[in-house]
Amino acid sequence: xxxxxxxxxxxxxxxxxxxxxxxxxxxxxxxxxxxxxxxxxxxxxxxxxxxxxxxxxxxxxxxxxxxxxxxxxxxxxxxxxxxxxxxxxxxxxxxxxxxxxxxxxxxxxxxxxxxxxxxxxxxxxxxx
Amino acid sequence: xxxxxxxxxxxxxxxxxxxxxxxxxxxxxxxxxxxxxxxxxxxxxxxxxxxxxxxxxxxxxxxxxxxxxxxxxxxxxxxxxxxxxxxxxxxxxxxxxxxxxxxxxxxxxxxxxxxxxxxxxxxxxxxxxxxxxxxxxxxxxxxxxxxxxxxxxxxxxxxxxxxxxxxxxxxxxxxxxxxxxxxxxxxxxxxxxxxxxxxxxx
Numbered sequence: 001x002x003x004x005x006x007x008x009x010x011x012x013x014x015x016x017x018x019x020x021x022x023x024x025x026x027x028x029x030x031x032x033x034x035x036x037x038x039x040x041x042x043x044x045x046x047x048x049x050x051x052x053x054x055x056x057x058x059x060x061x062x063x064x065x066x067x068x069x070x071x072x073x074x075x076x077x078x079x080x081x082x083x084x085x086x087x088x089x090x091x092x093x094x095x096x097x098x099x100x101x102x103x104x105x106x107x108x109x110x111x112x113x114x115x116x117x118x119x120x121x122x123x124x125x126x127x128x
Numbered sequence: 129x130x131x132x133x134x135x136x137x138x139x140x141x142x143x144x145x146x147x148x149x150x151x152x153x154x155x156x157x158x159x160x161x162x163x164x165x166x167x168x169x170x171x172x173x174x175x176x177x178x179x180x181x182x183x184x185x186x187x188x189x190x191x192x193x194x195x196x197x198x199x200x201x202x203x204x205x206x207x208x209x210x211x212x213x214x215x216x217x218x219x220x221x222x223x224x225x226x227x228x229x230x231x232x233x234x235x236x237x238x239x240x241x242x243x244x245x246x247x248x249x250x251x252x253x254x255x256x257x258x259x260x261x262x263x264x265x266x267x268x269x270x271x272x273x274x275x276x277x278x279x280x281x282x283x284x285x286x287x288x289x290x291x292x293x294x295x296x297x298x299x300x301x302x303x304x305x306x307x308x309x310x311x312x313x314x315x316x317x318x319x320x321x322x323x324x325x326x327x328x329x330x
Contacts, residue, residue, distance in 0.1 A: 039234075039235070040148075040174075040215075040217070040231070040232070041146040041147070041148050041213075041215050041235075042146070043144050043146050043213070071144060071213075073146055073205075073213070073215060075172070075174045075201075075203055075215065075217075076172060076205065078174040078175070079172035079173055079174045079203075080172070084174075084175050084176060084177040084198070085174055085175070085176050086176065086177060087177075104143055104144055104145075104146070106145070106146050106147070106148075106235055107145055107235075115318060115321075115322070117145065117147070117212075118237070118314055118317065118318035118321070119318070120208060120209070120212055121147065121208055121212065121214055121237075121314050122311055122314045122315060122318075124206075124208030124209060124212065124214075125206070125208070125214075125307055125310055125311050125314070126311065128206070128307065
């Protein structure tokens with residue numbers, strides 16, 4: 001403490017620097033997607049094999065299209081591209097608006113009269 | 129089986145369904161270990177960057193004060209079939225991130241609460257949470273080496289668990305064991321759903 005005029009609890013860097021910059025740069029400052037809500041387990045599939053030609057797309061958009069050639073959840077896309085989920089939601093909104101990906105929202109288990117889903121999962125787990 | 133040679137146009141496949149279950153418990157109870165043991169590949173990690181808007185707190189307008197927190201969630205995937213995928217999410221640390229739990233718990237089939245007998249009280253908040261929400265859950269006691277073994281009756285009493293909540297021992301490192309826990313959870317969730325529907329219908 002002696003002669004220290006900059007106590008740790010007054011450091012600005014903790015609150016104002018850091019990871020918030022990159023995600024918002026990727027989305028050009030947007031916090032919300034133009035369309036869609038995108039649950040963590042919404043399943044995303046690309047509708048085309050390639051999105052490089054599209055104008056207005058960033059490298060992350062192109063990466064998502066490449067990644068979702070095989071169906072992936074929103075959570076998987078975020079993890080594999082090492083981007084925060086909120087950022088991925090914004091990018092997915094752009095891609096949905098351009099019809100570059102198709103999104104399958106999860107069913108509501110409580111709302112569906114469907115015991116067969118449970119049985120399918122149980123049987124699937126047993127068979128693994 | 130009637131769909132063997134369907135006349136639906138190519139591309140109009142059965143819609144894929146994603147389901148999720150949660151793995152909760154105190155710090156160090158083995159959540160990520162269990163997620164990894166049951167997943168088809170090593171666990172993935174996703175991050176939510178939370179800001180005040182994300183947390184839903186309305187700060188005084190015009191005050192430039194952005195507090196951000198990064199919350200990591202580990203999760204894994206089990207592909208049941210071409211059109212059925214089960215995701216297993218480890219819940220982020222207790223206490224501070226309940227609102228994230230709410231997001232995760234919506235639509236979850238159920239939850240596994242991992243307990244460590246050396247720190248049994250650590251899983252109380254998880255149990256309280258799922259009881260309060262009505263999310264079906266099981267308690268799996270992770271058998272750590274060197275930890276004293278207790279009888280399930282003793283543990284049930286210590287946790288003050290309802291008699292219908294399944295309680296079982298597991299080794300979170302073992303795929304077989306973890307799979308058994310998930311099967312117990314799914315069976316319990318299905319039963320809970322049935323009895324609730326009967327109660328609502330009658």
